[in-house]
Amino acid sequence: xxxxxxxxxxxxxxKDAGASLKMPFFSSASSGSAVVxxxxxxxxxxxYLNRRVRIRHNVSVPLTVLIMVPLLALFLLWQxxxxxxxxxxxxxxxxxxxxxxxxAINETVDAPFVVGCLEPDTSQPRANAVLVxxxxxxxxxxxxxxxxxxERHFNRWYHYPYVxxxxxxxxxxxxxxVRNATESLVEFGRIPLDLWDxxxxxxxxxxxxxxxxxxxxxxxxxxxxxxxxxCRFYSGKFFKHPLLAKYDWYWRVEPDVKYFCDxxxxxxxxxxxxxxxxGFTIIIKExxxxxxxxxxxxxxxxRSHNITSKGMWEVFLExxxxxxxxxxxxxxxxxxxxxxxVIPEPEEIDPEAMNGEKYNLCHFWxxxxxxxxxxxxxxxxxxxxxxxxxxxxxxHERWGDAPVHSLAAGVFLAPEQVHYFRDIGYRHTTIQHxxxxxxxxxxxxxxxxxxxxxxxxIEDDRYWDSWDAERExxxxxxxxxxxDIRDIEGKSGSCLPYWVEAVGGWTSP
Numbered sequence: 001x002x003x004x005x006x007x008x009x010x011x012x013x014x015k016d017a018g019a020s021l022k023m024p025f026f027s028s029a030s031s032g033s034a035v036v037x038x039x040x041x042x043x044x045x046x047x048y049l050n051r052r053v054r055i056r057h058n059v060s061v062p063l064t065v066l067i068m069v070p071l072l073a074l075f076l077l078w079q080x081x082x083x084x085x086x087x088x089x090x091x092x093x094x095x096x097x098x099x100x101x102x103x104a105i106n107e108t109v110d111a112p113f114v115v116g117c118l119e120p121d122t123s124q125p126r127a128n129a130v131l132v133x134x135x136x137x138x139x140x141x142x143x144x145x146x147x148x149x150x151e152r153h154f155n156r157w158y159h160y161p162y163v164x165x166x167x168x169x170x171x172x173x174x175x176x177x178v179r180n181a182t183e184s185l186v187e188f189g190r191i192p193l194d195l196w197d198x199x200x201x202x203x204x205x206x207x208x209x210x211x212x213x214x215x216x217x218x219x220x221x222x223x224x225x226x227x228x229x230x231c232r233f234y235s236g237k238f239f240k241h242p243l244l245a246k247y248d249w250y251w252r253v254e255p256d257v258k259y260f261c262d263x264x265x266x267x268x269x270x271x272x273x274x275x276x277x278x279g280f281t282i283i284i285k286e287x288x289x290x291x292x293x294x295x296x297x298x299x300x301x302x303r304s305h306n307i308t309s310k311g312m313w314e315v316f317l318e319x320x321x322x323x324x325x326x327x328x329x330x331x332x333x334x335x336x337x338x339x340x341x342v343i344p345e346p347e348e349i350d351p352e353a354m355n356g357e358k359y360n361l362c363h364f365w366x367x368x369x370x371x372x373x374x375x376x377x378x379x380x381x382x383x384x385x386x387x388x389x390x391x392x393x394x395x396h397e398r399w400g401d402a403p404v405h406s407l408a409a410g411v412f413l414a415p416e417q418v419h420y421f422r423d424i425g426y427r428h429t430t431i432q433h434x435x436x437x438x439x440x441x442x443x444x445x446x447x448x449x450x451x452x453x454x455x456x457x458i459e460d461d462r463y464w465d466s467w468d469a470e471r472e473x474x475x476x477x478x479x480x481x482x483x484d485i486r487d488i489e490g491k492s493g494s495c496l497p498y499w500v501e502a503v504g505g506w507t508s509p
Contacts, residue, residue, distance in 0.1 A: 101472030102436050105422075106504030109415050112423050113270040116441020117477035120157040120264045127268030129249035131155070131162045131184075132238070134230065137174045142255030147181045150253060152448045152464070154263040160251070161185035163243045167196050167229070187243050195237040196229055198395060207395045214398055219289050222398045232394040234366070234401035236385035239376040247373055254367040260425025260434060261479035262445070267370055271419065278371045278409050279419040280364035281426050282433050282488055283495040288361060290398040293391070295359035298407040301387045303355075310414035315498045316407060318358040322497050362495035364409070366402035367428050370421065375412075384408055415502045423475040431488050434481035436474025437467060445478055473508065 052060040131150070135143050147162075161184050164170065170188045179186050198207055208225075215223020244250065249268045271279060295316075302313070375381060385404075393399045409418060425434050445465060451457050467478045481487075488494050500506055 101508070102474055103506050104473045104508040105420075105500050106507050109503040110419055112475045113267065113274070113419075114265045114423065114477075115475045116438030117262065117443040118264040119443065122157055124266070124269070126158065126160065127249055127266065127272055128247055129160055129251065129268040130244065130247045131160055131253055132165070132244065132250045133162065133253045133255075134165045134234070134238070135255055136166055136168065137171050139255045140174050140177055143174075144177060144181055146253055146255055146257045147178070149257065149259045151182055152461075153259045153261060155182065155184060156448055157264070158266055159184045160268075161187065163241075164188045165191055165238070165241060165243070167191045167226075189241060189243040191233065191241065195240055196233055198229070198232070199389065202392065202395065210392075210396045217289070219398055220287060222290070228395050228398065231398070231400050231404075232389070235394070235399070235404040236376075236382075236389065239373050244373060249370070250373055251370045252366065252368065254428060256428065257367065258427040258432075258482070260427070260432075260481045261423065261437075261476040263424060264443075264477055267421065271370065271372070274419070275417065276372075276419045277375050277413055277417040278364070278405075279369065279421050280366075281368050281421045281424050282365040282431065283362055283499055284365055284431070284488060285493040285495060286361045286363050286400065286403050290400060291359075291361070291393075291403055292397060294388070294393060294397070294399050294403055294407070297388055297391050297393065298384075298411065299355070299357060301384055302411055304387075305383070307411055309410070310412075311502060312413045312415055312418065313410040315415075315495075315502045316360060316362050316410045318360045319498065319501065322501050360495070360498065361403075362498055363400075363403040363406035365428075365431070366400075366405050368421075368424075368426050369405070370419075371405075380412055381408060384411060420499060420503075423477070425476055425479045425481050427482060430485050432482060432485060433489065434468075434487050435476035435479060436471035437469065437476050437479050438474050439470040439472065442467070442470065442478060 050062050050064065052062055054060045133143065133146075162178070162182065164178065164186065166188070167190070169190060175186075175188060198204075211223060211225050211228060221227040238244070239250075249271065251267075267279065270276075301307075302309075385408075388394075388399070388404065422433075423435050426432065445467075447461050447465075449457055449461050464478070464480060467480045489496050
């Protein structure tokens with residue numbers, strides 16, 4: 001019985017006996033024992049991380065979650081404040097990869113003058129150019145907004161002069177406010193009656209009746225005599241104003257416009273160097289009931305003068321292949337110009353057909369245009385305008401200067417003489433173009449603060465210190481575009497595909 005008693009003593013011997021039995025096992029140096037040891041350690045760590053931690057009397061969470069939440073918060077803050085900065089080289093997993101690329105355009109015929117930013121070179125001679133604004137005293141606030149935007153993004157470097165035109169007199173408040181908004185030369189001029197009035201041979205009663213009928217028909221601005229006068233003035237008279245006689249180039253500026261990108265080069269000089277005549281940034285559809293017969297007369301002028309297209313006329317003709325990329329939508333004809341543009345159904349413009357050609361209603365949106373004044377002063381353009389003017393379309397219908405300038409470009413110019421300023425971000429009313437920032441072509445920005453004691457001016461300028469993320473095929477410099485509306489190129493009224501077709505087509509999907 002002694003062996004049995006001895007065995008019982010060993011089993012019941014407590015911790016010391018247990019220790020004497022287990023020690024040889026854990027002190028083993030065999031490889032199998034090491035694997036068992038590591039596995040046990042991992043299990044112990046996993047168990048430790050999975051242990052629940054009480055954060056309230058009735059709420060507990062795994063320790064892993066408690067550790068990961070602050071780490072995730074730190075990562076998100078890092079992405080937001082550092083990786084999303086325009087100058088950052090850190091990959092941003094939540095922004096850059098979600099911005100779709102812009103479509104690339106063939107650049108054989110027309111290419112951006114500059115892609116991205118340059119250091120403005122103000123040592124070179126300026127072009128003989130001017131910034132032209134047609135305005136009235138009541139539009140002062142909108143004028144100042146436009147000037148501040150233009151000065152901030154371009155004219156603070158190049159100091160081109162302004163010419164303000166009005167069919168009345170500018171008051172002292174307007175003059176003083178405008179002069180305080182720029183360091184450039186500013187001139188004010190009243191439009192002579194012979195440039196502003198309808199021609200002397202037009203019957204005043206017939207003019208008044210035609211305009212009244214357009215108002216009754218709810219044609220946009222059709223019932224406003226002053227609007228008809230303005231369109232006719234910009235179509236064929238503005239370049240004859242004495243204050244513009246000394247200039248060769250002009251940039252048209254309107255009240256209440258916004259520029260989104262820095263223009264760090266001189267567009268007038270580049271237009272000269274590249275033999276360009278006309279520059280635009282938006283091309284869209286016109287409202288059909290404003291120009292029911294304009295194309296008929298423009299086409300008739302071409303035939304009567306034996307003019308052959310140089311390639312621009314086709315931009316303004318219906319083209320089924322191009323139309324496949326433009327959505328056709330039937331809407332009310334008098335839809336607001338600030339709303340989505342629509343493309344009329346083909347049967348609506350069949351009466352416009354001339355020798356099998358139909359007007360697609362496209363036009364360069366002329367509230368922004370940079371162009372040669374000598375083009376408008378030419379004998380050919382003068383004859384073109386007189387041909388249209390004799391038809392009475394500037395009061396019998398509501399012909400705008402935008403389609404008139406555009407069809408003139410179609411008649412006289414080649415695509416290589418026209419420039420698409422795709423790098424100029426621009427908005428007027430609810431229509432905007434945003435070029436996207438050029439990848440790896442951005443430079444640090446110099447603040448533009450005209451009054452260092454004006455807190456609002458300082459805050460306004462800080463807004464531009466961070467700009468939009470770079471975008472594949474983007475061409476802009478430090479652009480920061482509005483996000484409350486879609487770009488016109490994403491709407492049904494854009495005519496950009498017609499321009500792209502004329503210059504060689506798209507080079508990316």
